[in-house]
Amino acid sequence: MERQTEVPAGLADALVPVVTELIPLLRERIPRDPAAALGRLGAPEAKPGMFGVVAGRLRADPGELSMASRLSSLGVPVSERLLGALELTLDELPVAVPDEVEAAIPGPDATPSSFGFGMVGGPSAATDLAVRLLDQLRPGISDLVVTLVAELAENAAVAPLLTAAPELTGEEELAAAHGAAHLALAVAVALPVLRRVEAPLVAGTSAAVVGVALGAVAALLSEIPMPPAYAAALLEKRRAEYVLPVWASCAAEVREHRFTLAERSVVGEADFSGNGLAVAVAGGIAVRTGLDEGHMGVSLRILEGPPDELNVDWWDEVVELSWRAERGDAAFGEGDSHHSRTPPWPGDYRVRVHAIGRDGEERERYEILLWQAPPGPDIVHKRSDRLGYVVRGEPVPDIEPPPEAAHRWINESLLGEAATVTMVSGESLEDVLRGFGADPAEPESAEELSQEFDLDPWVSVVAVEGGVLAVEFNGYQGSYPRVLESVSQAGRTASLFWNINALTRLSFADNGNVLTSFELGHGGDVSDPEVHDAVADLEFDSYRDRLEKGLVAVERYSGCRLRQEDIQRIAEEDVAYRILPHLPELYPEARNPDGSRAFPGSGPLDAETDRLAFVPEETLRELAWRAASAAAEHAGVAEDPVVAAALAERRLSPEAEHLARRSQLREGREHAWLWQAIHNATNPDALAAAITSLAAARYASGPKGEELLAYARRLARE
Known part of the structure; x- marks a missing residue:
């Protein structure tokens, strides 16, 4: 010291x-x-x-x-x-x-x-x-x-x-x-x-x-x-506390087109000519990469036994080999934590190496599965990238990239985490904006809107080859039926929504009608001939490039072309338009054949909400509008002409619908629950109207909310 x-x-x-x-x-x-x-x-x-x-x-x-x-x-x-x-x-x-x-x-x-x-x-x-x-x-x-x-x-x-x-x-x-x-x-x-x-x-x-x-x-x-x-x-403590299975995400250091998972430094060249991907070396294993120098994302899974299934769908190359650990604790680098090291004891292991993107057409990454098992021969489960053929010394076949490969840039773009892309075959930017509920005469800075973090929706539009591209960064209005119905009046429309939770929605609309809308990989009605042609040969059941396949379908149906430079152009032009959201769709309450609720046990009255299914329809309708009126009275706007007319006529006038839509925005949220209660009361299904109006009014009625719920319980028990 x-x-x-x-x-x-x-x-x-x-x-x-x-x-x-x-x-x-x-x-x-x-x-x-x-x-x-x-x-x-x-x-x-x-x-x-x-x-x-x-x-x-x-x-x-x-x-x-x-x-x-x-x-x-x-x-x-x-x-x-x-x-x-x-x-x-x-x-x-x-x-x-x-x-x-x-x-x-x-x-x-x-x-x-x-x-x-x-x-x-x-x-x-x-x-x-x-x-x-x-x-x-x-x-x-x-x-x-x-x-x-x-x-x-x-x-x-x-x-x-x-x-x-x-x-x-x-x-x-x-x-x-x-x-x-x-x-x-x-x-x-x-x-x-x-x-x-x-x-x-x-x-x-x-x-x-x-x-x-x-x-x-x-x-x-x-x-x-x-x-x-x-x-x-x-070491003894680590061995005693080591619990399988283990999962870790690492950044392996790549040098001279390889990274290693090893107990010590690996010197000398590794011979990858056997399977083109991975080989056991003194002290560990080496993996051949497309990247020359840098760091590579690797997922490591250490299992108690052989994996339950073989996953080759996502990957280009999958190889399995044996490796004998001399002491254990193999790591991708000297600074690796214990969570990204192999078990701290010697023994024989099987290692399954998965690779994707080695040819440079998409992001390169790897997954390694490891479990204790007796030595065995190398097994090549899948070989499909060009690099593998070159390393093995084999003739390189003509590998035609699938159509979705053209959109693999999307995950590294400004749209990577969450967005909605809507493409319209028409030529009018103004008509598309109006369909979204935006005013073409009121452009704003997209960058400034993105930094407000107030959840008010907005959209950017540009003319592209074949039509109009509308992009919502971290937005989703283009996936709503009301928007698709409006926008498709301007031309044949397709949209794809995705978010950070891996939720998606692929939609097709034409001439004011939504033809189908579904989650990628979960089926959907593709009976319309042009929708069928748009999704033909796109395997949404496969997780690989699922988002990219959805964009191919959007392009095919709309006749537009999405290019990376279009997204860059939107960012450079920095123009966006606030959306006045449409009101949410009103759906009927699902029922069983005997009239009871199909999904019981929840609602504004908790379990007693189920009893409302057997209350007369007219009584339910009165209950819904009573709830809306209570919300208006507590808000002090019951005498407002627009509100009073909506309560008296039991419908939303154009002026009332405009106010209800504005209540979904930051500047109009003071009466958001009130307008939600009124809107829900207009549901054609009386049971759904009563349940959803009560649910909204309980938050908009202040102290009267409990009185309203007590009244509803009495009706349910009679």
């Missing part, structure tokens, strides 16, 4: 009798858990203790860290617990201060007569505050303790007291003994030094002693080696 402060001659030797007497006494007072956390500072590869791994921060550049910084790195819990354990002992412990300490520490005249101290953020432990005060009032004292602790740890009389007992073999026992002994040394050094220091609020206090000792021991333990028996103990 680098010495930061010059120690006066004879000072360390004078402290030897003091610390050798105090170490055994103090060590017994230090709790096991925080001692183990301290003891692991020299072993950052160990499993994190209850206070987390801080060695990385302490080791970054220990010579430049202040005492307060070292203490803060340990965190408040460890400081507070150790102060609580040692405070009474330190307060009552008589310690003789050697004359050499008296001579080395400047007297009270070094203390400023006035001072100020401020603290913003950070830990609030008493030890932290005491150390910060000490460093301000008596600079250099903490550094002196750090240097003395490091020097005394190497002293011939002190070092044996820091060695773990030979009978200790467990990882936690060794870490705790290592941490407790060195902390005891640091406290034994700090105690006589700080009792000599005179400074307001901190002189000789337990908080200052423990704080300075913790900072000193953190600096020391982050640099000195662990006890000799610790490596074996840690």
Whole structure:
């Protein structure tokens, strides 16, 4: 450890009798858990203790860290617990201060007569505050303790007291003994030094002693080696705690067109000519990549036994081989955590390597499955990329990319996570915008709208080859039937929605009619001849390129072409239009043949909602409008002409529908529940109208909401 402060001659030797007497006494007072956390500072590869791994921060550049910084790195819990354990002992412990300490520490005249101290953020432990005060009032004292602790740890009389007992073999026992002994040394050094220091609020206090000792021991333990028996103990602990199955996502380092999963560095070239993808090498396995240099995404799954199924649908190449681990713990790189390493024991394994994108036409990535099994021959489950043929020395066949390959850029574009793409065969941007419920005369900045995060919908439109492209970044209005009906008046329309939860919706509409709309991979009515032609030969049951296949269907049906440069053009033009959303679709309540609810047990009346299914239809209709009226009265708008007309006529006039639609936007949300209650009351199905109007009105009626629900319960029970 680098010495930061010059120690006066004879000072360390004078402290030897003091610390050798105090170490055994103090060590017994230090709790096991925080001692183990301290003891692991020299072993950052160990499993994190209850206070987390801080060695990385302490080791970054220990010579430049202040005492307060070292203490803060340990965190408040460890400081507070150790102060609580040692405070009474330190307060009552008589310690003789050697004359050499008296001579080395400047007297009270070094203390400023006035001072100020401020603290913003950070830990609030008493030890932290005491150390910060000490460093301000008596600079250099903490550094002196750090240097003395490091020097005394190497002293011939002190070092044996820091060695773990030979009978200790467990990882936690060794870490705790290592941490407790060195902390005891640091406290034994700090105690006589700080009792000599005179400074307001901190002189000789337990908080200052423990704080300075913790900072000193953190600096020391982050640099000195662990006890000799610790490596074996840690390995045994990891083996005992290792639980299968394990899944990890890693970034493997690629060099010279390969990455390795190995127990040690793999030297020399690997021969991939056998299967073109993966091979066992000394110490692990090597995988041939299309990428020359960089980092590669790899999914690692370590199983209890052979995988239940063979997945070749998603992948270009799938190869299985055997590998013998010499000791275990194979990793993709030196910095890999234990979660991305193979089991920490030797044995025979089968490894199944999956690869996609090695030819560079889509994002390259890999999956590796590993399980213990006797040695066996290599098995090639699938071979289909060009690189594999080249590496194996075989003639490269003519591989025609599927139509969806043209859209593989979509996942890396601005639309990657969530969007709706709507394509219309017409030529009028204005008609498409009006179909969405947007005003062509009110353009805004798309970038500014995207940063508002208020969930108000908006759309960008551009002319493309064959028609009009409408894009909603993280929006979904183009998947709604009402929008599709309106937009398709301008021309044949198809849309594809997707979001970050892997939900999708592929829709086709023409001349104001939605022909079909379905989730990719879950069937759908494709009886319309032109819809059938649009989805022909697109295997939505396969997860691979499912989104890209949906875009192919949208292009085919609409006659438009989607290009990456079109999305870039939308971003560069930075023009968007706010959407006035259509009102939600009103659906009938699903019923069983006997009239009961098909999906019972939920609703505004909880389980009693089911009883409403047997209430007369006219009574249900009255209940729905009573709920809407209660919401209007509580909102104080029952006398508003538009609202009053809607309640009296039991329908939405054009003016009322406009207000109801605006209530879905940020600026109109004050009466959102009211308009939802009124809109729901217009549902042609009386049972659905009553249930959904009650559900909305209970939030819009204030105190009257409970009265309304009580009235509905009485109706349900009669």
